[in-house]
Amino acid sequence: GNSVTQMEGPVTLSEEAFLTINCTYTATGYPSLFWYVQYPGEGLQLLLKATKADDKGSNKGFEATYRKETTSFHLEKGSVQVSDSAVYFCASGTNAGKSTFGDGTTLTVKP
């Protein structure tokens, strides 16, 4: 079946540090790939997505590139802020529209 494996946390960084959260997937066919973010006390919200190989999703300074050859969709940000502290979930979307999620990575950014 489909699965998503993401880097275990928690991750603690200082403000302005570089962030990478690894994500790999297994899927039949060609899924769309997503990163969702859950800020404290809030619901899941879409951060960025990519729908085909070599696409780059980007939003709020975050980026991720759909790498079919390595079945990866790593999340990166060049300079994190305290306000980026949240739980990040990688997900793959199947043709039916349902998604398979990773277990989440908790990011804490310290001033």
Added chain:
Amino acid sequence: GAGVSQSPRYKVAKRGQDVALRCDPISGHVSLFWYQQALGQGPEFLTYFQNEAQLDKSGLPSDRFFAERPEGSVSTLKIQRTQQEDSAVYLCASSLGGSSVDTIYFGEGSWLTVV
């Protein structure tokens, strides 16, 4: 409304009780999903509707779980004879269409605690 709305936000049930969780999707969204999120884990798919048709219920963990969307808008997830392992956050989500490229919008969830 502007987003996906779920109620109740918090529910404490005694083991063996039945519970019903309601979801109001974004107006006009064709697809509706239910997910279960245990503490410290990612959401796990339960079931999927396209309009009023339940197209996939492969994630429902047992026959105690039942979902409906009779008029293609509001949906209810019902859990009969609740067990402690049912304690989780139940997330509802909707999307405009039914393909893998559609953005899924999540509600804030219904937190169920079975005691």
